[in-house]
Amino acid sequence: ILYFRENRKDMTQMRLRNITGSREMIAENSFCIHEPEKMKGKWKKDIFNNDNPVHIEIGSGKGRFITEIALKRCDIDYVGIEKYSSVLLRAVKKLGSMESAPENLVFIRMDAEYITDVFDSEEVDLIYLNFSDPWPKARHSKRRLPSAAFLDRYDRILKKDGHIEFKTDNRDLFDFAIDEAKAAGWKIDKVSYDLHNDDEMMRDNVMTEYEEKFSSAGNPIFKYIISR
Numbered sequence: 056i057l058y059f060r061e062n063r064k065d066m067t068q069m070r071l072r073n074i075t076g077s078r079e080m081i082a083e084n085s086f087c088i089h090e091p092e093k094m095k096g097k098w099k100k101d102i103f104n105n106d107n108p109v110h111i112e113i114g115s116g117k118g119r120f121i122t123e124i125a126l127k128r129c130d131i132d133y134v135g136i137e138k139y140s141s142v143l144l145r146a147v148k149k150l151g152s153m154e155s156a157p158e159n160l161v162f163i164r165m166d167a168e169y170i171t172d173v174f175d176s177e178e179v180d181l182i183y184l185n186f187s188d189p190w191p192k193a194r195h196s197k198r199r200l201p202s203a204a205f206l207d208r209y210d211r212i213l214k215k216d217g218h219i220e221f222k223t224d225n226r227d228l229f230d231f232a233i234d235e236a237k238a239a240g241w242k243i244d245k246v247s248y249d250l251h252n253d254d255e256m257m258r259d260n261v262m263t264e265y266e267e268k269f270s271s272a273g274n275p276i277f278k279y280i281i282s283r
C-alpha cells in the first residue's frame with residue numbers, strides 16, 4: 056500500500072510538472088515520429104531504411120534505458136513510446152544534446168492503447184515494459200501495461216517468435232502480470248524475483264531511471280521474459 060501511495064505521488068508530481076508548450080515542442084521535434092499511424096507496416100523501409108529487428112519500449116519515460124540500449128546495439132532499431140509530452144521532452148532534449156545521437160532510435164508520443172494502429176502484424180520483434188505504472192485500483196486493472204487487455208494488443212504486432220520483457224519492483228503488479236500472461240496462454244521463458252542477484256539474467260541488463268532509484272533503495276527487482 057505504501058508503495059502504491061508513493062507511486063501515485065510520483066505520477067501526480069510528473070503530471071503537475073507539465074511543461075507549458077511541451078506538446079508543441081514534441082510535435083516539431085525531429086527525434087519524434089508524427090502521425091505514426093501513417094508508418095504502419097513501413098517502419099523498416101521508411102523510418103530506419105534497413106531490415107534490422109524492431110524493438111519497442113512502452114512507457115519509456117525520460118528515455119535512459121532505450122537511449123543506452125540503442126547506443127549499444129546499432130544492429131537493432133528502437134522505438135520509445137511515451138504517453139506524456141512533458142516526460143518525453145526530457146528524453147528528446149537529452150538526445151539533442153548528444154554529440155552523435157543514435158540513428159537507430161525514434162520516439163512516439165502516444166497512449167499505447169492504440170499501438171495496433173501504429174504497428175502492423177509481426178512488425179515488432181521485442182517489447183520492453185519497464186516499471187509500468189501499477190494502477191492499484193481493481194477498476195483500473197485494464198490500464199496496466201502487462202494486463203491481458205494489453206497482451207492482446209501486443210499479440211497483434213509482435214513477430215511469432217517475439218518476446219516481451221517486463222521489469223518492476225512492484226510485487227503485486229508482477230504477480231498480476233504472471234497470472235495474466237499464463238491465463239492468456241503466454242509461455243514464461245524466464246523469471247527472476249531478484250534480478251540484480253541473478254547473474255544469468257543480469258548479463259545484458261540496462262538500467263532504467265526507476266530501476267536505479269528502487270534498487271538503490273534496497274528493493275528487489277522482478278523480471279519476466281514471455282513468448283507465445
Ligand code: SAM
Binds near residue numbers: 142185188
Ligand atoms: N520506463 C521508465 C523507467 O523504468 O524509468 C519510466 C517508468 S514510469 C513509472 C512509467 C511511464 O510509462 C511513465 O512515463 C508513463 O507516462 C508511461 N505510460 C503509462 N501508461 C502509458 C501508456 N498507456 N502509453 C504510453 N506510456 C505510458
